[in-house]
Amino acid sequence: MTSPSITASGAKARAFLGFPLILLICVVSSAVLYFVLSQLDSSYAFLAAYTVLQFVALATAWNILGGYAGYVNFGVAAFFATGVYTSVIIYKTVQWPLLVTIPIAAAAAGLLGLGMGYLTLRLRGVFFSIATLALAVVLNTIVVNWSFVGGSRGVYVMRPQEIILFSSYERYLFVVMLVLAIGSVLIARAIENSWLGRGLAALKDDEMAAECAGVPSLRMKLIATTISGALLGAAGAPFPFFVTYVDPPTAFSLSIAVNAIAMPLIGGTATWLGPVIGALLLGTFQQIATVTISSALNLLIVGVVLVIFITVAPNGIIGFVKDLREKRR
């Protein structure tokens, strides 16, 4: 009985020690990234980096439910757009600053996740997936018919003239998204190492067995859906200020849903590192490809790469590397 408890406490200690280290790595790499981008001295560099980081946040958020619990959320665009339009509503009414808007957007999207989960998570996972797929269509319909948030014609959003501490608004947006992305990754990592992560992994393997062993599966799935939804919404909140013009096709863009699913699956869904790797690779590739080749073709490439990866390397890049290592041993 002693040895398992020793290893368990050892793992705990390692996770505990790991946190400051990870945080340090994040802070240092962020500072380096910011410095390099400042040296480039173009607002495009910051905008491109913002887009990649947005994908890191979205892929990580999706993976909390999709990767850890195995419940596929096709409605990423719905949660993202909930964040986007919460931000638009606040902009058009009380005009609170972005940093106040983000938690409200996260709460709205989290509630949406909770509601969706409550209705469909008691059934088989497939029904949840189908329902989320249709959710994007419904929210799209509501926004198209809602003239206050711009309807189908869209809405213009003015960036604030000045922002303290930053020389331009692009830089400010970049730092906000950087913090959101790192925050999402740290939350995902914390979940992975907690009772929640272990419970989700158990129900992913065999829900019936997990339930019999005393895992409160419905409650865990609901918590995961809420957290995942909230992080997706938070990533959407700065988006109106990023593009300055929002209409339903951009907020509900299929490329958001496809990328948020493709990136974790390509990187590897089992750990927090997988979505980060997938998002950095695929996001950077797309930033280059959109400039050099057409954007439709570049989405086609993402789709093809996704299909190839899930067929050939079902555990993503991380799983592939792990297999190679084990073979060598």
Added chain:
Amino acid sequence: MTFSLDLFSNAIVSGILLGGFYCAIAVGITIVFGMLDIVNIAHPAFIMTGGFIAYFANTQFGIDPLAACAIAMIPAYYVGRLLYRFYNVAFEKRGEESLQGLAFFFGLLFIIEVALLLIFGVDYRFVEAPYIGPTIEIGFISIPWRLLIPLVVGLGLVLVIIAFLSRTFIGKAILAVSQDPLALRLVGGSPVKVKEVAFGLSIATAILAGALLIIIQPIEPSFGRDFIGRVFCITVLGGMTSLPGTIVASMILGVSESLTSTFLGPSWSPAIAFGLLLITLAVRPVGIFGR
């Protein structure tokens, strides 16, 4: 908008006509998802492919859209069989159909949509046929031929499939797989072969449904997404495995959408399928005809 009897009855009639068309789009999903538990969310993409096959044959060679897709159903059947064989080897045998398999069909949906976009562009495309313009007037009710033809073809398609499943050997085998694949293996049948045939059949129906779609209205590649909610709503509402249930659920959806678009505006109708789906999942997940 004011309520009037002729507006109301016209909405009901066009809803039933629309429901006939929905039979054709949903029957493939009832077979594949309801009976065989393969979550082919790329089904609407095959419907769009059918629509563009009809468009291509009609504008290039002047062939009737229905005839073109009736012929295209044969290669589509074999494409479907190949696709299932691939899906079986890549995902079902490894036991990874829930996450990876779903993502596979999602990727497929996306690839087909972007491919159609690159080939045909984002413009709305339409076909020409003698039955697209005229309308039958009975009193104050008007029945356009372009909606009547899909009703007849859609209902006919479901009836043919019902007969196929209950009369033929392979049809009975499909029903057997849907009830108990293990038992079929025990008596010496191969569920994989049977599923392959059923999947091919399902893709073939999607192609025909595409011809009906382009007869009803002009189409563009991203249109398929609107049908994902509809096809699954119909299958779930109809009770998953029941083909009569598919007909009834199609009619319910058609009439609700038609009433909504008459009295609230057409821009609201995409939300109806989802609403019905959510209500069904929350209140009665086994559907109307479910056991």
